[in-house]
Amino acid sequence: MRRRRGFDMAQASAQLAQADPRLAPWIERLGPLPAEPRWRQSFDLTDALARSILHQQLSGKAAATIIGRIEAATGSARLDAAALASLDDAGLRACGVSANKQAALRDLCRRSDAGQLPDARQMSCMDDEAIVAALTPVRGIGRWTVEMLLMFRLGRPDLLPIDDLGIRRGAQRIDRLAQPPSRQQLAERGQCWAPFRTCASFYLWRIADLVGD
Helix, strand or coil: CCCCCCCCHHHHHHHHHHHCCCCHHHHHHHCCCCCCHHHHCCCCHHHHHHHHHHHCCCCHHHHHHHHHHHHHHHCCCCCCHHHHHCCCHHHHHHCCCCHHHHHHHHHHHHHHHCCCCCCHHHHHCCCHHHHHHHHCCCCCCCHHHHHHHHHHCCCCCCCCCCCCHHHHHHHHHHCCCCCCCCHHHHHHHHHHHCCCHHHHHHHHHHHHHCCCC
């Protein structure tokens, strides 16, 4: 069965407010959240994963600078396998890419060229855990990175990244806890948000960022 990208955010918000009386006041305060625009945009999986690798452990500004250098050096706005292969290790290093990230990008390109990564059509027929299993063998790609892809690119409706500190802090705030919940506690807490845990996650990020009560 093919899965469409994205879901009805208004329906998800209404269902979450009905299911969770502690989250409901925050949903009312923040109002309806817009659909993620990238749900409707085509994307290259290798490009998306390469950008995720390059962003790791860097500020957004620093990562954007490095990515801009790579785009200029390759003459391509898309960091697909062909573009990345046009730069040797010295070229990547000159763009500011660390040795570990160079190795991760090479592994990503090798798997892409070998046909080991699913394409968009294949992913539309795969469930979330199957996509996690298919992509996490790539060096430098962990579960959290794939969850972000599932949420922001594929528009899957029921993701709750329990390793994400922002989401844990949002949950801490709505439940008025002294400290963020553990991974297991958050997973159990989030059961009432199914099948729209992605929408709940979007709210939790915003709640964590709010100043004041």
